[in-house]
Amino acid sequence: MYENILHKPLVTRPDISLTASGILEELLEKDPKQRLGSNNDFEDIKHHPFFTCINWTELVEKKIPPPYDPHVDGPDDISNFDTEFTNAMVPDSVCISSDYSIVNASVEEADDAFVGFSYAPPSDDFFF
Structure with a gap:
């Protein structure tokens, strides 16, 4: 892509x-x-x-x-979207489920979602 x-x-x-x-x-x-x-x-x-x-x-x-002015019950209302899309699996995604636990569609552990990325946070010494 x-x-x-x-x-x-x-x-x-x-x-x-x-x-x-x-x-x-x-x-x-x-x-x-x-x-x-x-x-x-x-x-x-x-x-x-x-x-x-x-x-x-x-x-x-x-x-x-x-x-077109759709009826919407709030910011989380997805009733105007076709269930073809709302029920679809999301590949390569990390999201939060309704019980606020992490759901990871593509890797076993959330930390593994960013393997291959080069960013590392600065050490504490960086700020002194």
Whole structure:
């Protein structure tokens, strides 16, 4: 996956609009200096043709109603997600279960989750 991200060209579906394809290509530009938003930050993105129909002032002032307003009971409510996704196993992941114990989907011990990473915390002597 990382090799594809770094080296292969973006392939978009043929049925999306040219402006949608254009913004995807510009946002995913491999050279960070050429990427959309690299010069004038969000202003570049706001002025892209893909967003010509958006009144940014009204959007910021929350005067534009959302196209869909789902019923949500709180920050942990996942009832609007298909169970195909919520019941799927998460590979290569460490997470917390409902009883707050560590559940590790890919390794036997949580410490083994980061084998191969080179970071080591500084020693206590570092701070003196």
